[in-house]
Amino acid sequence: MPAKRPNNPARELLFGDLWEFDPAPETADPNIAPRYQLFINGKFTAPKSKKYFDSISPRNEAKVSEIAHAGDSDVNAAFEAATAAFPKWSKTPGAERGKYLYRIARLLQDRAREFAVAETIDGGKPIRESRDFDLPMSAAHFFYHAGWADKLDCAMPGRRLEPLGVAGQIIPWNFPLLMMAWKIAPALATGNTVVIKPAETTSVTAMKFASILQDAALPPGVVNIVTGARETGAAIVGHPAAAKIAFTGSTAVGKWIQRELAGSDKRLTLELGGKAANIVFEDAPIDQAVEGIVNGIFFNQGHVCCAGARLLVQESIASEILHKLKLRMRHLRVGDPLDKNTDIGAINSLAQLQKIRDLVQGGIRQGAEIFQTECRLPKKGFYFAPTLFSGVSSSHRIAQEEIFGPVLSILTFRTPEEAIEKANNTPYGLSAGVWTDKGSRILKMSAELKAGVVWANTYNKFDPASPFGGFKESGFGREGGKQGLLDYAKLA
Amino acid sequence: MNRLPITKTPKCLVGGAFIRSESGRVYPLQDSSGEFFANIPLCTRKDLRNAVEAAAKAFSSWSARSAYNRGQILYRLAEMIEPRAEELVRAIMTTQPDRPAAESEVQTAIDRIVHYAGWTDKYGPLLGSVNPVASSHFNFTVTEPMGIVGIIAPEESSLLGLLSMILPAITSGNAVVALTSHARPYSSILLGEMLAVSDLPAGVVNILTGARADILPTMATHEHIRAVYACVGKAGRTEIQKGCAESVKRTVFLDEEKTIDWHSESAQGLDKIRSFVESKTVWHPIGN
Structure with missing residues (x-):
C-alpha cells in the first residue's frame, strides 16, 4: 500500500525572480501584406464598397494590415462566382476534387510556420499553440476530407450523398484558420462551393490562405472569401443563392440566424457557445x-x-x-x-x-x-x-x-x-x-x-476523424467524421 | 325493434390516459356522406404542455430500455394491430370511403411498424463510429435520442402519415407529442386506443387533436421539446422555425404542398431515424 499522503500540502519550489526566462521570440517572417483585398472568383478583388478597416495585433495594439470591408454588392459578386463554379465543381469526379484538397493540405504544411506566426500576430494566441495545434490540425482537416471526396457513397448505408450548392459560412476569431479548414474541407469534399467570411478581428490568415488556393490551382469561384463585420455576415445569411448556412459563434447570433432563415428552406448547421x-x-x-x-x-x-x-x-x-x-x-x-x-x-x-x-x-x-x-x-x-x-x-x-x-x-x-x-x-x-x-x-x-x-481523463482534444458539435443551445450539426460530412450533403 | 347503437366520444391519448381537452371545446366531424360522426376535442396549448410533461416522464425510462426491448415492444404493437386491421380500415373509411385504399394504408402502416421494430438494435452501429484519431486515445461516437419530439402530422394521411412520422422518433428512444389531422382525425384516435393497450409505456406517444393554429406556436417555442417534425406548408415552416430559434431546436419538414407517397420505401429508413438522434463523441486516453 502506498504511504498515506501527509496532510500538509505539497512543498512548493519558489524561485521568485532568481531565474528569469530570456525572451524567446519566434522570428519567422509572417509575410503579412499591408492591405488585403477580397478573394472572389479566384482573384484578389478590391471591394466595391471601397472601404477598409484596420486589423490590429492584440499583443501590442499595433496595426497589422488593412482589410477590405465587403458590402452587399461584394457579397453578391462572391455568390455569383460560387454559383457559376458549382455545376462544374459538383460534377468533377470525387477523386479529382480530393486531389485539390490533398494539394491544399500539403501547401498548408509547407508554409505552416509562416502561417502560425501570422495567426499569433493577428489573433494573439501563443505561438506554441498556433504552431503545434492550429496549423497541423488545419492541414489534417484537409487531408482527412480529401480522402472522402471519392467515397461519398460509403458514408450513409443505402444512400448517395449529393452536394447542396453554395454554402455560406461564417467563422469566429478563436481559431481563425482552423475554423476555416473545418468549414471549407467538408464542403468541398462533398462537391459544394463556398462563400466564407472570417471574423472581423482575424482575417489575415484567411487571406493568406487564399494564396494557397491559387497555388493549388483550385478552380475560380469554388472558394470565395469576403472579409468584413456583422453586416457582411448578415448579407451572407440573407443571400438567396445560399443553399446552406454554416455558422460557428455565439448562441445569440446563432438564434438570430435561425430566425432569419425561417421559411427559406436553406440548410443550417450551428456550432455555438458552451459552458462545459x-x-x-x-x-x-x-x-x-x-x-x-x-x-x-x-x-x-x-x-x-x-x-x-x-x-x-x-x-x-x-x-x-x-x-x-x-x-x-x-x-x-x-x-x-x-x-x-x-x-x-x-x-x-x-x-x-x-x-x-x-x-x-x-x-x-x-x-x-x-x-x-x-x-x-x-x-x-x-x-x-x-x-x-x-x-x-x-x-x-x-x-x-x-x-x-x-x-x-x-x-x-x-x-x-x-x-x-x-x-x-x-x-x-x-x-x-x-x-x-x-x-x-x-x-x-x-x-x-x-x-x-x-x-x-483528458480535455480539449480534437481530430478531423472525430465529430464535434453540440446538444441543446450549443447548436446542431457535427463537424468532422462521417457525421460531419452528412451535414454538407443531401441524401439521394 | 332496431337497437340504437352506442356512439363513441373520441378522446386524445396523453400519458396513457384518454382525455378530453381541458378547454372543453370540440369541433364536429362529418363522415364522408356529410352526416354528423362525432365531436372531436379541440386541444389547447395547455393540453400540449400537459402532454409534454407526460412525454418527459416517459422519456427517461423509454430511452433507458435496451434496443432489443424497444424492438420487441414495437413488434408486439404490430402483432396487436394486425387482427384489428379491419377496425382501422373502417376508421379511415369514415372520411375516405375508398376501401382498397384504406386496406392498403393499414397494411403499409403495420409493415412500417415491423420495419422500425427491426431498426432499434441496428441504427446505432450504422450511425455511430469508432474514430481513428491521430493521438493515443480511444474515440467513439454513439447516437442518443434527443428527448421529446413534437410532430405536426399530415392532413391527408392520418394513420400511415402519422405513424411514419412517429416511428423513426420512438425507435431510438424519443418520446413524441403529435397533433394529428384536423380533417381526418378518427383513425389516429383509434390508433391511440391501440397504443394505449400495447406494451409501449404510457406517455411515449401522445396524440392530440384540434387546430394547428392552437398548437403549433407553443410546440415551436416549448423549451422541453428538442425537435419538431412537421408536415406543413411554407407559412407553417416559417412560423415553426422562428419559434424554434428561441431554444435552438432541431426542425425537420415534410412539404405539405407536394404530394407525399407514404407507401414508398423512401418514406421510411435509417436517414429518418438519424434526424432525431444526437451524436455524442467520447474520448479516453490509452495507456497503462
Whole structure:
C-alpha cells in the first residue's frame, strides 16, 4: 500500500525572480501584406464598397494590415462566382476534387510556420499553440476530407450523398484558420462551393490562405472569401443563392440566424457557445486532472467554445485540488504570444477583454472568492491574468454565462447524481470532462451528460476523424467524421 | 325493434390516459356522406404542455430500455394491430370511403411498424463510429435520442402519415407529442386506443387533436421539446422555425404542398431515424 499522503500540502519550489526566462521570440517572417483585398472568383478583388478597416495585433495594439470591408454588392459578386463554379465543381469526379484538397493540405504544411506566426500576430494566441495545434490540425482537416471526396457513397448505408450548392459560412476569431479548414474541407469534399467570411478581428490568415488556393490551382469561384463585420455576415445569411448556412459563434447570433432563415428552406448547421463542466471525482489521478483542468480552461486564453469553464470537484478533494491548481497557475507564463515560452497570450480584442472584466467584476460582486496569479502583464496589448473563482454557486452569472476568457469557476458536488444535475443545469450542451479512475463510472457519466463531446481523463482534444458539435443551445450539426460530412450533403 | 347503437366520444391519448381537452371545446366531424360522426376535442396549448410533461416522464425510462426491448415492444404493437386491421380500415373509411385504399394504408402502416421494430438494435452501429484519431486515445461516437419530439402530422394521411412520422422518433428512444389531422382525425384516435393497450409505456406517444393554429406556436417555442417534425406548408415552416430559434431546436419538414407517397420505401429508413438522434463523441486516453 502506498504511504498515506501527509496532510500538509505539497512543498512548493519558489524561485521568485532568481531565474528569469530570456525572451524567446519566434522570428519567422509572417509575410503579412499591408492591405488585403477580397478573394472572389479566384482573384484578389478590391471591394466595391471601397472601404477598409484596420486589423490590429492584440499583443501590442499595433496595426497589422488593412482589410477590405465587403458590402452587399461584394457579397453578391462572391455568390455569383460560387454559383457559376458549382455545376462544374459538383460534377468533377470525387477523386479529382480530393486531389485539390490533398494539394491544399500539403501547401498548408509547407508554409505552416509562416502561417502560425501570422495567426499569433493577428489573433494573439501563443505561438506554441498556433504552431503545434492550429496549423497541423488545419492541414489534417484537409487531408482527412480529401480522402472522402471519392467515397461519398460509403458514408450513409443505402444512400448517395449529393452536394447542396453554395454554402455560406461564417467563422469566429478563436481559431481563425482552423475554423476555416473545418468549414471549407467538408464542403468541398462533398462537391459544394463556398462563400466564407472570417471574423472581423482575424482575417489575415484567411487571406493568406487564399494564396494557397491559387497555388493549388483550385478552380475560380469554388472558394470565395469576403472579409468584413456583422453586416457582411448578415448579407451572407440573407443571400438567396445560399443553399446552406454554416455558422460557428455565439448562441445569440446563432438564434438570430435561425430566425432569419425561417421559411427559406436553406440548410443550417450551428456550432455555438458552451459552458462545459469539467467533473473531477475523488478517485481521479489528481496531478493529471490538474493539468487537464489547466488545459481545459487556459488553452487559447479560454477563447474556446468547449472550454472547461465550470470545474465540478467532489467535496472530499476540493481543497487539495484548489491548492494544487493555484500552485500550477503560478507557473503559467502570461505575455507576448510570439514568445515560445508563453502559455497564455493576448485576449483577442479590447471588446472581449472588457466583457471578461465585466463578468469577473460580476463574480466578485455576487460573492465568489477570486484568485488571480501575480504576473506582470505587458503594458501594451490586451491581457488578462489567469483567474479562478471558488465558492461559486450554480446561479452565479460566472457559472451560467459563457465568459470566453481565462476564468475558471469552481463548484463542488458530493454524489455522481449531483454532478450530473449540476453539469446539465445550463442551456448549453457542447462538451464535458470527467476525471475518475473507474471505467464503469466514465461510461455512465458520459451517457448521462447532455453534451456532444465528452472528454474522459483528458480535455480539449480534437481530430478531423472525430465529430464535434453540440446538444441543446450549443447548436446542431457535427463537424468532422462521417457525421460531419452528412451535414454538407443531401441524401439521394 | 332496431337497437340504437352506442356512439363513441373520441378522446386524445396523453400519458396513457384518454382525455378530453381541458378547454372543453370540440369541433364536429362529418363522415364522408356529410352526416354528423362525432365531436372531436379541440386541444389547447395547455393540453400540449400537459402532454409534454407526460412525454418527459416517459422519456427517461423509454430511452433507458435496451434496443432489443424497444424492438420487441414495437413488434408486439404490430402483432396487436394486425387482427384489428379491419377496425382501422373502417376508421379511415369514415372520411375516405375508398376501401382498397384504406386496406392498403393499414397494411403499409403495420409493415412500417415491423420495419422500425427491426431498426432499434441496428441504427446505432450504422450511425455511430469508432474514430481513428491521430493521438493515443480511444474515440467513439454513439447516437442518443434527443428527448421529446413534437410532430405536426399530415392532413391527408392520418394513420400511415402519422405513424411514419412517429416511428423513426420512438425507435431510438424519443418520446413524441403529435397533433394529428384536423380533417381526418378518427383513425389516429383509434390508433391511440391501440397504443394505449400495447406494451409501449404510457406517455411515449401522445396524440392530440384540434387546430394547428392552437398548437403549433407553443410546440415551436416549448423549451422541453428538442425537435419538431412537421408536415406543413411554407407559412407553417416559417412560423415553426422562428419559434424554434428561441431554444435552438432541431426542425425537420415534410412539404405539405407536394404530394407525399407514404407507401414508398423512401418514406421510411435509417436517414429518418438519424434526424432525431444526437451524436455524442467520447474520448479516453490509452495507456497503462
